[in-house]
Amino acid sequence: MAERTYLTTNHWGTYRAVVEDGKLVEMRAFEEDKDPSSIGQGIVDALNAPSRITSPMVRESWLRDVPGARTDLRGKDRFVALDWPEVEELVAREITRVRDTHGSNAIYAGSYGWASAGRFHHAQSQLKRFLNCTGGFTSSKFTYSFAAAEAMIPHVLGSYREFLNTTNSWSAIADHGQLVVAFGGIPIKNSQIDAGGMGVHSQRAGIEQAVAAGVEFVNISPLKGDVIPETNAEWLPARPNSDVALMLALAHTIYTEKLHAQAFLDRYCVGFERFADYLTGATDSVAKDADWAASLTEIPADTIRALARRMARRRTVVSVAWSLTRQDHGEQPFWMAITLAAMLGQIGTPGGGFAFGFAATNSIGADYPLLKGGSLPQGQNGVTDYIPVARITDLLLGAGKTVEFDGHSLTYPDIKLVWWAGGNPYHHHQDLNALAKAWEKPDTVICNDWCWTPTAKRADIVLPCTTHVERDDISMSQRDPYVIRVEQAVPPPADVRNDYDIFTGIARQMGLETQFTEGKTADDWIREIYGKTVFSAGKVGDLASTEVDQAKSDQPKLNLPDWEAFCAKGWHKVETNDPPRVMLQSFVDDPESNPLNTPSGKIEIFSETVAGFGYRDCFGHPAWFDPYEWLGNATGEGLHLISNQPSTKLHSQLDQGAISLAGKIDGREPVLINPQDAKRRAIAHGDLVRLFNARGACLAVAQVSDDVRDGVVQMATGAWWDPDETGMCRHGNPNALTRDKGTSDLGQGPTAHTCLVKIERFDRPAPAVRAFDPPEIIDGRQS
Numbered sequence: 062m063a064e065r066t067y068l069t070t071n072h073w074g075t076y077r078a079v080v081e082d083g084k085l086v087e088m089r090a091f092e093e094d095k096d097p098s099s100i101g102q103g104i105v106d107a108l109n110a111p112s113r114i115t116s117p118m119v120r121e122s123w124l125r126d127v128p129g130a131r132t133d134l135r136g137k138d139r140f141v142a143l144d145w146p147e148v149e150e151l152v153a154r155e156i157t158r159v160r161d162t163h164g165s166n167a168i169y170a171g172s173y174g175w176a177s178a179g180r181f182h183h184a185q186s187q188l189k190r191f192l193n194c195t196g197g198f199t200s201s202k203f204t205y206s207f208a209a210a211e212a213m214i215p216h217v218l219g220s221y222r223e224f225l226n227t228t229n230s231w232s233a234i235a236d237h238g239q240l241v242v243a244f245g246g247i248p249i250k251n252s253q254i255d256a257g258g259m260g261v262h263s264q265r266a267g268i269e270q271a272v273a274a275g276v277e278f279v280n281i282s283p284l285k286g287d288v289i290p291e292t293n294a295e296w297l298p299a300r301p302n303s304d305v306a307l308m309l310a311l312a313h314t315i316y317t318e319k320l321h322a323q324a325f326l327d328r329y330c331v332g333f334e335r336f337a338d339y340l341t342g343a344t345d346s347v348a349k350d351a352d353w354a355a356s357l358t359e360i361p362a363d364t365i366r367a368l369a370r371r372m373a374r375r376r377t378v379v380s381v382a383w384s385l386t387r388q389d390h391g392e393q394p395f396w397m398a399i400t401l402a403a404m405l406g407q408i409g410t411p412g413g414g415f416a417f418g419f420a421a422t423n424s425i426g427a428d429y430p431l432l433k434g435g436s437l438p439q440g441q442n443g444v445t446d447y448i449p450v451a452r453i454t455d456l457l458l459g460a461g462k463t464v465e466f467d468g469h470s471l472t473y474p475d476i477k478l479v480w481w482a483g484g485n486p487y488h489h490h491q492d493l494n495a496l497a498k499a500w501e502k503p504d505t506v507i508c509n510d511w512c513w514t515p516t517a518k519r520a521d522i523v524l525p526c527t528t529h530v531e532r533d534d535i536s537m538s539q540r541d542p543y544v545i546r547v548e549q550a551v552p553p554p555a556d557v558r559n560d561y562d563i564f565t566g567i568a569r570q571m572g573l574e575t576q577f578t579e580g581k582t583a584d585d586w587i588r589e590i591y592g593k594t595v596f597s598a599g600k601v602g603d604l605a606s607t608e609v610d611q612a613k614s615d616q617p618k619l620n621l622p623d624w625e626a627f628c629a630k631g632w633h634k635v636e637t638n639d640p641p642r643v644m645l646q647s648f649v650d651d652p653e654s655n656p657l658n659t660p661s662g663k664i665e666i667f668s669e670t671v672a673g674f675g676y677r678d679c680f681g682h683p684a685w686f687d688p689y690e691w692l693g694n695a696t697g698e699g700l701h702l703i704s705n706q707p708s709t710k711l712h713s714q715l716d717q718g719a720i721s722l723a724g725k726i727d728g729r730e731p732v733l734i735n736p737q738d739a740k741r742r743a744i745a746h747g748d749l750v751r752l753f754n755a756r757g758a759c760l761a762v763a764q765v766s767d768d769v770r771d772g773v774v775q776m777a778t779g780a781w782w783d784p785d786e787t788g789m790c791r792h793g794n795p796n797a798l799t800r801d802k803g804t805s806d807l808g809q810g811p812t813a814h815t816c817l818v819k820i821e822r823f824d825r826p827a828p829a830v831r832a833f834d835p836p837e838i839i840d841g842r843q844s
């Protein structure tokens with residue numbers, strides 16, 4: 062059979078898409094990638110499954126009546142398949158109506174989500190550029206990944222992103238480090254992916270390099286499997302959400318035994334004394350010592366003291382997983398980790414200091430130079446209203462309501478139109494039953510996607526787009542050495558379009574085509590984006606945005622091939638011979654000449670700015686706050702639910718594909734439960750169970766295992782939400798159970814990892830899973 066291969070990349074890696082007789086049959090690992098992820102295979106059978114959306118659609122009541130009609134039928138109504146010109150006209154008319162009657166801020170298009178990895182066909186960039194041409198939209202700030210840190214850490218270090226991208230590398234830890242204390246582990250499952258795609262998977266080799274060099278690991282997590290077995294890590298199964306108590310106790314031992322680096326604190330930090338008064342209990346009569354923490358964390362006091370001494374004696378990295386920010390008071394763990402590392406005095410040394418999120422993506426811990434990729438310009442947003450990203454339900458219900466956020470008061474606009482392209486809020490948001498109620502509020506919901514996700518099913522207008530294997534693009538990640546020329550492998554279904562073409566068509570209806578396209582084709586834009594990448598790489602090649610930053614930057618120049626040479630080979634690997642960079646080294650070498658971008662120019666262990674906000678849930682220094690629900694206040698049969706990232710997919714993407722389906726049991730999500738907890742509830746391995754709390758319920762299949770500590774159950778995110786009439790998800794989406802509350806007035810981040818549930822055997826007949834069924838569709842096409 063005639064076989065052809067095409068190079069393609071998405072978040073989970075680079076592959077040779079194998080096409081036989083015009084059909085995608087396999088995703089073969091890119092020959093450079095020695096540790097490829099199987100996630101990419103999921104596209105093969107998903108591509109043209111019944112869950113594929115093959116033409117534009119409008120919800121029946123919306124079409125028959127007016128915008129806003131029977132919004133309670135979203136997700137239940139039939140859809141009418143229409144021709145593109147008719148749908149373009151409907152959309153153009155609706156945007157114009159909402160803008161002219163209510164103002165552009167009545168359009169919410171934060172449109173949070175991971176979409177696909179190509180630099181040009183990036184759904185959010187396309188949507189935002191388009192809406193900016195129409196007058197703008199209410200946007201969102203920060204990410205679900207670590208919103209609390211995005212708000213908090215700039216007050217402490219002057220920037221967050223900079224320190225995310227310059228995390229100590231595994232090679233530096235292998236050469237100089239001795240101990241990695243990993244709060245939330247170093248979960249290899251998560252390193253399969255990267256935001257902009259990647260050429261090769263390097264995380265496992267990095268960890269193994271450190272292991273081979275004799276570096277020791279401590280895994281502080283409810284899950285034993287949060288580190289690879291090769292690390293031989295000591296497992297401290299602390300109670301979920303108790304990390305700050307543990308860090309405080311480590312700090313207390315280090316301080317009271319005078320193991321702390323006073324000279325470092327004096328020269329590079331401000332406010333340690335005020336923090337120390339809290340630590341010792343001088344301010345609140347509670348010494349945050351190992352005995353105090355032992356009851357909160359369920360880690361013995363002697364173990365805590367021994368670990369503190371070991372940390373002070375060794376070259377130690379204090380590593381914090383991003384998950385620690387996605388919990389109540391998620392501002393505190395990173396701040397406290399920085400404080401602890403400052404007390405050890407090893408910040409700015411290779412193999413010491415702190416690290417945010419090893420293995421959270423492939424590139425964190427890699428040594429490569431930072432590549433600043435070009436992107437599609439989004440233009441100017443005429444609307445200044447925004448929300449902290451996870452306040453979507455609150456926004457839809459709360460027109461005119463005022464909320465606190467990082468020292469500001471924000472007033473919610475009245476949203477009439479919601480537009481999502483490249484995200485799945487019915488996967489990512491907490492308390493989905495509450496979201497579904499709020500979702501009835503806007504007049505119109507528009508969704509661009511390629512498959513019938515729960516969000517697409519709950520839209521009024523569905524605009525079907527191409528997938529990453531159906532279009533040309535280029536792909537690159539900031540800390541990955543590969544730039545990939547993505548080739549279209551197969552044609553899309555006849556009535557499916559690139560997001561760019563979808564927006565071009567609507568822009569044409571509104572007389573805005575030239576403004577949107579600037580007269581350029583997709584190919585023109587892709588080439589232009591590559592050109593910008595070549596330019597910025599040659600000029601400086603890093604994150605530096607101003608001339609001053611660029612002049613100061615120690616980043617080497619990177620030379621990329623010209624467009625023709627790049628396309629001829631299909632990919633390019635950026636190489637430099639520079640030694641590994643060390644986070645904060647220039648600051649530590651010369652803090653006067655290289656101050657941090659904080660008010661004091663130093664690390665702010667006490668922040669006058671934050672103290673000045675006067676928040677009751679975030680003080681001027683890191684502190685312990687009881688989470689709103691956790692094992693510390695659980696009554697009766699309450700268990701802590703960890704809904705972490707799935708190993709078989711990226712969020713909800715490709716949940717309908719073979720790789721994700723193979724990880725399910727009888728088509729449902731597995732839930733990990735400890736033998737003791739299972740026995741107490743007469744639950745056996747493989748039983749169908751119901752998880753429930755006051756917010757909702759879902760089904761799952763019990764997997765009894767010692768790899769999860771007692772009192773905790775673990776269920777990955779990403780199963781497409783499939784509620785029955787009572788709101789119980791038949792498929793196993795944990796966001797049926799999680800609470801929708803902000804981390805604090807400072808960050809307002811999501812708090813999925815703070816959640817108590819009960820669990821029982823489900824002895825009724827098992828209901829069929831309908832998650833991947835398309836809605837009922839009637840054909841309204843003229844042609």
Ligand SMILES: Nc1nc2c(c(=O)[nH]1)N[C@H]1C(S)=C(S)[C@@H](COP(=O)(O)OP(=O)(O)OC[C@H]3O[C@@H](n4cnc5c(=O)[nH]c(N)nc54)[C@H](O)[C@@H]3O)O[C@H]1N2
Nearest residue numbers: 174175176177205206483484485489509704712713714813
């Ligand atoms: N309980 C719980 N919930 C969580 C988390 C947790 O730990 N626990 N984690 C949170 C985190 S960190 C995140 S980042 C979020 C992730 O949440 P999301 O980013 O919203 O999840 P995805 O499933 O990646 O959604 C991307 C959507 O884009 C679509 N798509 C892909 N390519 C294209 C394209 O080219 N064009 C268009 N128009 N659409 C496209 C996909 O089909 C998919 O529906 O989830 C959050 N939710």
Ligand SMILES: Nc1nc2c(c(=O)[nH]1)N[C@H]1C(S)=C(S)[C@@H](COP(=O)(O)OP(=O)(O)OC[C@H]3O[C@@H](n4cnc5c(=O)[nH]c(N)nc54)[C@H](O)[C@@H]3O)O[C@H]1N2
Nearest residue numbers: 206245250251281301302382383384421705706710711712
């Ligand atoms: N395969 C795959 N990889 C992914 C993703 C995916 O969907 N699939 N998503 C990507 C995205 S968008 C993000 S933001 C990152 C997220 O990266 P992380 O935030 O690191 O991801 P999680 O898997 O939610 O959490 C990591 C581990 O933290 C532990 N944990 C949870 N709560 C606590 C706690 O209170 N204390 C302690 N000590 N440990 C705790 C859990 O056991 C969990 O396995 O992953 C990325 N990588």
Ligand SMILES: [Mo]
Nearest residue numbers: 204205206207
């Ligand atoms: Mo994320």
